[in-house]
Amino acid sequence: MKPNLPVLRHISLSADNTFGIAAVADALMEISDAAQLAALAADPQWSAMPRLILGGGSNLVLSDQIPRLVLKMTGKGIAISAEDADYVYVTAQAGERWHDLVRWTLAQGLGGLENLSLIPGTAGAAPVQNIGAYGLELKDVFSHLEAWDFESRTVRRFTLEECCFAYRDSIFKQAWKDRAAILSITLRLPRRWTPKLAYADLQKYFADRDMATLSATEISDGVVQIRQQKLPDPAVIGNAGSFFKNPVVSAAQHAELQQAFPALVSYPAGEQFKLAAGWLIDQCGWKGQALGAAGVYHKQALVLVNLGGATGADIRALAQKIQQDVQNRFGVLLEPEPVFV
Template sequence: MRIETAVNLRAWNTFGLPAIAQTLIHIDEEADVRRVVDHPEFGRAPKFVLGGGSNIVLARDVSAVVLKVAIGGIRLLETRGDAFIVEAGAGVPWHELVAWTIEQGLPGLENLALIPGTVGAAPVQNIGAYGLELQDRFESLDGVDLVTGRGFTLDGRLCRFGYRDSVFKHELAGKSVITRVRLRLPRPWRPELGYLDLQRRIEETGLAAPDARQIFDWVCQIRRAKLPDPAVIGNAGSFFKNPVVTPEQCRDIIARDPHVVHYPMDDGSFKLAAGWLIDACGWKGKTVGGAGVYEKQALVLVNRGDARGAEVITLARAIQESVYGRFGIRLEPEPVVVG
């Protein structure tokens, strides 16, 4: 357990926003979490768990004790008749895990390639892309209670996954640290090709039955073409959730604007493309101070180089008001606002 004080978190969040952590503790193994809980100075202090910093907006300095999770390791834990079970440490970069499974001939995560962040953060957000969500491949996870120091294991039911949501955003928010995650990769493997961009790649290439490596490569190419690299332009990926509306709401919006991008859901509701709604309101390329809307994808807010958290929040709220004023839809941010 390594402790630092007065740490600038600019390098620890993909948005590149400045904020000072009064105390930052590096968590390299599960035992470090228990050491924090038992620590006479930090044990009862508020905690903020930091993974890859890809889904946060630092609006001010952080007074809580920051736990920087860096638990590593990837392994094939078990081979069952119907699935491979893969386990990874919470500090492993998510894309590194996906690439490892492809290299090992363990398909099933390819649609989730190139998503920023760490393995430990993936269940918190129930990450998803190109027709697949984490919950579709989830087996279980281990964690440590930040009050008692006791370890626990949760399956998918107890994680209460929802659209970009989980129990870790509610009852367990700030009360636990995820240490390891296990994923279930089905056997036999079946490709997930329902997403429009993947269908276009099939039409363009003539590959009607792509393997997992090909889908992995396509997803990486699509994401790189649409989304900015955080190492070049600070951002937190998709900033707003795609809103889900009733059939009646969807029909009303289509009547006013027939070009709105929408997708039917299994329960009869419809998911609207938040990026399209924002673009339709004229926000693409606009800026507020050092924060801006990415020119190639209106769903992504970016740091033009010297943005502060308050400017990102101001821009996000202006977008929300604009979309609500035109479509009557309230967009919900994906990132967690700290401060």
């Protein structure tokens, strides 16, 4: 007997993407477990339709029309799944809000995620772009995840190495894009926690404190305060957080740029250098400026915002104009973090 799948038709996604773009999906199904995906795979009407895996919608720029089956990952649950002498392993279902997961671990007395506080999105979406902030990336605390493989129609486990994490990148943005739906992630948190406070913003924020006495919760609270001061609340102003990756350049190119622009903001990255994309954009005069209904946030040039009624095409046009201006002035191509759909 053919399964009766709860697929909704012609659904607005305006509340399901942090830019607040008024996109409409041809079809949408909420997914809480692998059994629903198995049922979907058995239905030829829906299994053949192009898919979009949706978490919190915080890393997407949507078109007005989405001719796909949107699979909204809604599974809930957080638990300590294993322990050993050095680590506590925490498993979260894909639909859990990332910040809720961070606060849950802190409530259990577990440090390790505090630098990643208040990052929008869900636990299941976090590995896709290897989220990171304030000197920490997901890969630094990652153990493994489980995902549905649409080709083999089975649940597959991915280790840290198999995820191929890189700067704001993973196998789920590359070879496994649209092939896997992440169901849960498991993080490895240290029993002997030590704070990571080398990032300049954290040093400045805690300058009047004895950093050796700070708790993980206090650091989390500080990160929240810093983010709220610099980044707009998506519930108030539509945005996707930092829009561009910080570009990485060779030592030779860095030296040339530093000679031409002595105030250049950059950081060593191995034998290369990472440039501050926000600074590059600001130097091109874009902070606080707009192009139609899309604009650049007045407090942080790295954030593009929906000023009201912006479409995905509006956001794309603004992003491309900024890329062009930065490349013309600095010879550096900025790469967007969000995925255009």
